[in-house]
Amino acid sequence: MEVIKLQRPFGERMKQFLLHNWRLYLLLLPGIIWLVVFCYLPMYGVTIAFKDFNSKLGIMGSHWAGFKYFRQFFTTNVALVTMRNTILLSTYSLLFGFPAPIIFALLLNQVNRLRFKKLVQTISFAPHFISVVVLVSMLNIMLAPTSGFINNILKQTLGYEILFTTRPQYFRSLYIGSGIWQGMGFSAVVFLAALTGVSQEIHEAAIMDGASKVKRILHIDLPSIVPTIIIMLILSIGNLFTIGYEKAYLMQVSMNTAVSEIISTYVYKIGLKNAQFSFAAAAGLFNSVANFALLVIANVITRKYSELSLF
Secondary structure, eight states: OOOOOOOOOHHHHHHHHHHHTHHHHHHHHHHHHHHIIIIIGGGGGGGGGGEEEETTTHHHHEEEOTTHHHHHHHTSHHHHHHHHHHHHHHHHHHHHHTHHHHHHHHHHTTOOOHHHHHHHHHHHHGGGGSOHHHHHHHHHHHTOTTTOHHHHHHHHHTSOOOOTTTOGGGHHHHHHHHHHHHHHHHHHHHHHHHHTTSOHHHHHHHHHTTOOHHHHIIIIIHHHTHHHHHHHHHHHHHTTTOOOHHHHHHHOOTTSHHHHOOHHHHHHIIIIISOOHHHHHHHHHHHHHHHHHHHHHHHHHHHHHHSOOOO
């Protein structure tokens, strides 16, 4: 006679599971509280974008405006310029900045001298701890027209100086180049950690077969970290529209505004300096929705072609 096992209700099974693992969930509780308080509760302020916000009336007491400020944002010429500058600056940063730590990690992984390897990694990691204000100040000092050492070299070699910090054509190069210098060492840590999982026996077998270092990098190391590269690429694409206003705002002068005005700097000026909170919230909300859409699209594409995804 076949015995039929009756499955207990889901609620009862969940209750027993929680009672059995209550210590683990107790350790998880502070993190959940922090996430709710600082990440989810403030999201109710997004409604400012749909209201004629008045500080006296508060968020809930302000009059409903619908998509008024979204239409206002998209009908201004500044919006088109800021979106174009944001897309170009983000795309160039992704194209040139994303491969840099991968290449650096692959090359550094081939260094056999442990002390030299640690020294190089420490030196490359250090710029990550430099604040944006200090970084922009360093750029201004080094590229100063009269006292900067770069322009002094140009005067002695070419006979003239270049106004790097004021001319629009140099803004993106300075922004992206300084970003690569500051973040390459820190970003390479993830790929270096992934490379530690590569079996040394495979490398030894390749050496016995006469494979050079370049071939071992291309055929052993690089394929081994492809899953990590794909995950990091999805996250980078999800932040494509997210550019911190601090660095762009500090590097911005009146003569390079045409290329340095991005959505985040525009939101800062309109929202805080001009106190147009609803308009700034609408622009910021559009920025966040665009990032989320790009994240979902990138995740779907990578899951379809590589079977790797975030969710």
